[in-house]
Every structure is written in structure tokens, then in C-alpha cells.
Amino acid sequence: MDTGVTVVGSGQVSGTPDVLRVSFGVEQVAPDVAAAVARVGERTDAVIAALRGRGIEASQLGTSAVNVYQDYKEPDAATGYRASHTITVETKDLTGFGALLNAAVDAAGNSLGLHGLQFDIEDKTELLTQARELAFQQARAKAEHLAELAGFSLGSVTAIAENHNQFPIRRAYNASKAVDLGGAINVVPGDSSVEVTLEVHFAWA
Structure with missing residues (x-):
């Protein structure tokens, strides 16, 4: 049987978001499947064209459902x-949400739903290192105390297990239908955090 002590330590670090992800949904009801699919396809194409017209590249667009x-x-x-049809848009322009939303509404009207938005950090490598x-x-302070x-x-470390989580800023709107906004909605990103949890086993000296 191994002797020693096993402890859990956690570290959380925050950073400034540099990515905005927005999910738009286009929905249609029709008497038959073919008509419903065709109408959604038409309106989805219109939304994509409108977003491309706002400077969104093809690589920044993707179907999520x-x-x-x-x-x-x-x-x-x-x-x-x-x-x-749900489309996810990823952009580095953190201030452009209102313009994207209005463009999508103009393209799809009441067929559009805003499923949510998320601010995130694209490269979390440095934050994860600091949190670790x-x-x-x-963990060491706990082990020394015990x-x-x-x-x-306290002796040497004999085992380490790691888990990490991220806490991006999310805004969910779960609206089934869009409304006439009349103007842009501006959103403000907060900090985005990552947390690392380590389970560490120390042997006795």
C-alpha cells in the first residue's frame, strides 16, 4: 500500500476575451418536408450572404445543427x-455583434432566432500554465500542512492528475423569433477565466 498524502489544489486565472461566437437559427414550418427544408435553405443562404456582406469570411461560418x-x-x-438550421459565427470583432444581428434579421426576418453569444479566449496556453x-x-501547501x-x-511527488475548465462569458437569448430591433445592440465582454485542478500524491520522506 502506498504511503503518503493525496491532496487537491486549484488555480484560476482570468484574461481578456479576443473571440466572439454568435449562434443564429433559421426556422420554418411548411405543410411538407420538402417545402420546409427548401425555405430554410433559402433563408439560411440569405443570412450567410448578409453576414459575408458584413466582412465575415467563409472560414468564420459553420453549421452547428x-x-x-x-x-x-x-x-x-x-x-x-x-x-x-443553426449557424455559428466566429469573429475577432468584439464590438460587431449588433451589426451582425441586424444584418441577419434583415435577411431572414421573423424566421431568425438568436440562440446565444459567447466571448472567449482563442489561445489559453499561457493562462493554463499560470493556473497550473x-x-x-x-496542493503543496496543503500537503505540507497535513x-x-x-x-x-513531505517527500517527492509520485502521481499527478489534472483537470481544467474554462468559464467564457455567455449571453443566451433562447428567443424563438427575432424582433425588429430598430438599432444595434451593443454588448460588452467581461473577463474569461480558466481553472486547473490538480490531484497530487506526495510520498513521505
Whole structure:
């Protein structure tokens, strides 16, 4: 049986976001599947064209979900089919959300839904390094304290397990339909954080 002590340390570091991700959904209901899919395709193409017109490159656009299903209503109501297409936009322009939203609304009207937005940090390497160092410092301090309480001397590290999480700033709007905005909505990014948790086993000296 291994002797020693196992402790958990955590470190969290914040940074300034440099990426904005926005998810737009286009949805249509029609009497048959083909019509629903066709209408969603037309409006999705219009939204993509509008976003490209605002300077968004093809590499910054991507489909994140496509759904087609029967639209269930009251008994005896006409059968319909609902189709939807969700597009995710990634941009470095953190102030351009309002312009993108208005362009998408102009292109799709009430077929558009805003599923959410997220501010994030593209390269978290340095933040993870700093958080890892803080986590190990905390783990060692805990282990030294426990060793002192138990009357032992702390030895070498024999095992380390790491987990890390990120906490980007999110804004979710879960609206099923867009509205006439009349003007741009400006959003302000906050800090984005990463947290590293280390489980460290120290042997007794």
C-alpha cells in the first residue's frame, strides 16, 4: 500500500476575451418536408450572404445543427413539418455583434432566432500554465500542512492528475423569433477565466 498524502489544489486565472461566437437559427414550418427544408435553405443562404456582406469570411461560418421533424399541433389540425438550421459565427470583432444581428434579421426576418453569444479566449496556453502553477502551489501547501499535522516530512511527488475548465462569458437569448430591433445592440465582454485542478500524491520522506 502506498504511503503518503493525496491532496487537491486549484488555480484560476482570468484574461481578456479576443473571440466572439454568435449562434443564429433559421426556422420554418411548411405543410411538407420538402417545402420546409427548401425555405430554410433559402433563408439560411440569405443570412450567410448578409453576414459575408458584413466582412465575415467563409472560414468564420459553420453549421452547428440541422433539424427536420413533424410539427405536432392540436388533434385534427393540419400536419406540418418544421425545419431549422443553426449557424455559428466566429469573429475577432468584439464590438460587431449588433451589426451582425441586424444584418441577419434583415435577411431572414421573423424566421431568425438568436440562440446565444459567447466571448472567449482563442489561445489559453499561457493562462493554463499560470493556473497550473497556482494549483500546484496550493496542493503543496496543503500537503505540507497535513504532513506537519501528522508528524511526517513531505517527500517527492509520485502521481499527478489534472483537470481544467474554462468559464467564457455567455449571453443566451433562447428567443424563438427575432424582433425588429430598430438599432444595434451593443454588448460588452467581461473577463474569461480558466481553472486547473490538480490531484497530487506526495510520498513521505
